[in-house]
Amino acid sequence: MQPTVNLSQKALDALPDHYSTPSYNRDDVKTGVVHFGPGNFFRAHQAVYFDNLLNQGDLRWGISAVSLRSKNLRDALAEQDNYYTLVERAKEGENVRVVGSIKEVLVAHEGPDLVLNRLRNPDTKLVTLCVTQNGYYYNNQTKTLDFDHPDIVSCMEEESDPVSAVGFIVTALKERMDAGMPPFTVMSCDNIPGNGNVLRQVVEAYAMSVSQELYEWISDNVEFPVTMVDRITPRTTAEHIDTLSQQHGIDDAWPVFTETFAQWVIEDTFCNEKPDLESVGAELTENVAPYELTKIRILNGSHMALGPIGHLSGHDYAHQAMNQPEINTFINGFIDTVITTLPKDAGIDFDDYKSSIIDRLVNPYMKDELTRLARNGSQKVPSRLMQPAREAVAVDGNADYLAFAVAAWIEYAKGYDSKGAEFDINDVEGINMGLQELARQSGANPRPLFALRKIFGHELSSHKGFTNKVEQYLRDIVDNGMTTALSHFNEEQLDPSTENEISSGIDLKQTFSPT
DSSP states (O other): OOOOEEOSTTTGGGSOTTSBOOOSOGGGOOEEEEEEOOOHHHHHTHHHHHHHHHHTTOTTOEEEEEESSOOHHHHHHHTTTTOEEEEEEETTEEEEEEEOOEEEEEETTTOHHHHHHHHHSTTOOEEEEOOTGGGGTEETTTTEEOTTSHHHHHHHHOTTSOOSHHHHHHHHHHHHHHTTOOOOEEEEOSSOTTHHHHHHHHHHHHHHHHOHHHHHHHHHHOOOOOEEEEOOOOOOOHHHHHHHHHHHOEEOSSOEEEESOOEEEEESOOSSOOOOGGGGTOEEESOOHHHHHHIIIIIIHHHHHHHHHHHHTTOSBHHHHHTSHHHHHHHHHHHHHHHTTSOTTSOOOHHHHHHHHHHHHTOTTSOOBHHHHHTTHHHHHIIIIIHHHHHHHHHHSOOHHHHHHHHHHHHHHTOBOTTSOBOOOOOHHHHHTTHHHHHHHHTTOOGGGGGOHHHHTTTGGGOHHHHHHHHHHHHHHHHHOHHHHHHHHHHHHHOTTSOOTTTTTOOHHHHOOOO
16 A cells, blocks of 8 residues: 555645646635535536636636535545545546645535625626525425525525525625626526526525515526536545545545546526636537437436336446346437437537447446436436437337336336345335335236326327337336346347337327427
């Protein structure tokens, strides 16, 4: 075991030359970004893009990271001068770098004034968020801010002492308006469809409750770009910390391990100075929606298919499942099917994207748990399987791969693995609506489940061709097990004489139209 170095500013020069370290002097870096929610994903993703900008010599984009409640990251990084190690893992090896773009970590509930001071500082040009869907306090029923949530009530009662990111943002924007200062751009980096639009809605709703003037000023002057972000980033474990120390000689209290792939697509609309993120690999576009749909259909859809299929085949992790030939063949065919449902005029290279997804799925270092991919299926199946199935039927009538994925998920929803042992499907909403009970009672008959319109919709769940296919595949899985059923399916797809029951005798172009 090689000698170790405790990560800090002074220790950077002691690290081996093949480890990438910041090339800039942090004393010269301005704090241009305030970020809410500095979890592992942010430190593997946005913070790295800004670190690359700083390494290019644009020193306007240092980060003030704001944790709303937890002090754990602040305390861990304080001993390291806010540096941390990023380890990118691939089959070719590991790339180790030290990231220095985070200049400070603030804990909001300990010092809200410190956060507001940073937000009102003219150097702050951009505010970003990774606070998960719950952190937006967005009510899906009313399509606006949840004014009854205790955090929002508290923010409105104590304007100078916010407890939510939305509260901090609106309070700071009001102060900037009152002072005649330009606003900052507000950018969501959470995995929420149309995330910038959701963020605008909750901010403007909050602002309206403060004053009409503030609402109009924000509406007229503040931009909320829609973004799409992607990078698999597991939680940091003791094993990661030990690996970094023993194999790479760095003692880091909270390193981040991730994959080599990273994607950041950003709607090109800013209201203050714009960081040149394109120069470090981000994609700026007028319309993020096609990229978002591509990710949902190809990446997230593959996850929704692979999770149940892989787990019911006896595997624990994505890469293990993808090493099984029957599963690998199926996932490749699944992606080819969903590509037919995607817009062809968005300038996206689907073949290249597919190749990158397959490479990520077979990466043995990510140890992406199949149960994680399959969790909350009742909320994911409508957009990741049913909607593309509807459009695949409309395009050419062939939704076989999607029908098999639906059948596999129904079998998975029973909560029994390949050996008959019970497991938690991690789908509270689905269980509450009777999904698991129906799946167990119905055996190989999927039709009772199609009554769950919130999941399966109306058109395809009452479409004889599609439901027949789901029933055929579910029966094969129940009778013969997942691996045999997959083999039968793959053989069927290779046989050009096999009749496509879904499209047979039906004018699908007229029955269904893509949305």
